Amino acid sequence: MGSADIVSVSNLTYRHSPDVEPSLLDVNLHIPRGSRTIIVGANGAGKSTLLQILAGKRLVSTEGAHIFVKDRDVFRDSPPGVTFLGTEWAMNPVVRGDIVVSAFLDSVGGYRHKERRDRLLDILDVDLDWHMHNISDGERRRVQLCFGLMVPWDVTVDLDVLVRDDLLNFLKADSETHATHIFDGLNNFPTHVAHMRLGSFLTPPAPWPITSTSDLVSQFAPSTTLYSVALQWLKEDRDDREELEKNGRKARGARRNETVPSDSETFYRKYDYSH
Incomplete structure (x- = not known):
């Protein structure tokens, strides 16, 4: 008999290149069979990288890591479906x-x-x-x-567009595991929700909806909607990133301390690559 988890990942660390910070850091993930799991996280959290690895689309060094879907190694024994x-x-x-x-x-x-x-x-x-x-x-x-x-199919990853309620019903009846970025209107769709930030899971897949015995009840009321949960997590992600930027992490957005010439000739001369 197979494992109770359709997705099982342990000790997964991944870098896009050797000289950059890890996109995934010691990820441990277990998704039960028959679930529909939504992964919440800001841009750059590592969601897409993780899903690409689970689908066998991105090769990683598996030394010390175990990445299994449907009880099969995604690289050495790629699972069908x-x-x-x-x-x-x-x-x-x-x-x-x-x-x-x-x-x-x-x-x-x-x-x-x-x-x-x-x-x-x-x-x-x-x-x-x-x-x-x-x-x-x-x-x-x-x-x-x-x-x-x-x-x-048995496992679907990186499902970004669910265009109608009929499609949700189709997927709900037919699915094993899903990950999505769209929350509005999906309150009754998932069986589990998870939260990623900067390559790690802050909240591993937790049963949804929230009940009085849920691991999420300390953060949210049982009546909280999926949209509210996702919004709060994403706001926390933004606040965390801004705090990291104050402490030296490379900042995004406008460079307000740069001096941009007001004279057009001076400005365009700076970016003239014809010489």
Whole structure:
């Protein structure tokens, strides 16, 4: 019998390059089977990096780390049934070419999953006669959702767009594990919520909704909405970052101490690369 966790990660530290601070620092994560987990965190918290690693999209040194999905090592024994819906998909030149949506979906096996494909086409309001190079990024994202979900799956990561209540119901009935960035309107969707900051989990996946026995009850009232929880966590993330910036961390935003010439010729001469 397999583990009770569909996702199991321990001792995971990851750097994008050897000379930078870790994007993930000693991550330990356990997500139970059958859950729908929402990970909350500000930009740069490490959410996307973690999800890419779980999907086998980003190779890491596994020395000392254990990264398992469906009881299988994501690098040495990649598990089937894992769907990764990352935002970079819509920028891929292949999916921005002059190809009709119906032909595109058939080319990736849509005809083998006609019932699921057709249900998703209706929910997502996709026109099979669209040409991929002529549609908007939002419409291309809908095609991606249909593409990613029409094949039965066990684990879905990095689900950024849930466009209608019908799609939520479809995912809720069909899902094992999800991670998302959108909270408004999702109060009844997740079974667990988690909070990441600067590459670590401040709150590991905790059962949702909050009950009187929940690990979250010390922070929030049982009647708190998911939106309120996410908003409070994100505000705390911002306050923490501002405090770190006061203590020497590189600051974001405008450089107010820089002197910008008011004379246009002086300004443009500074950025003249023709010589």
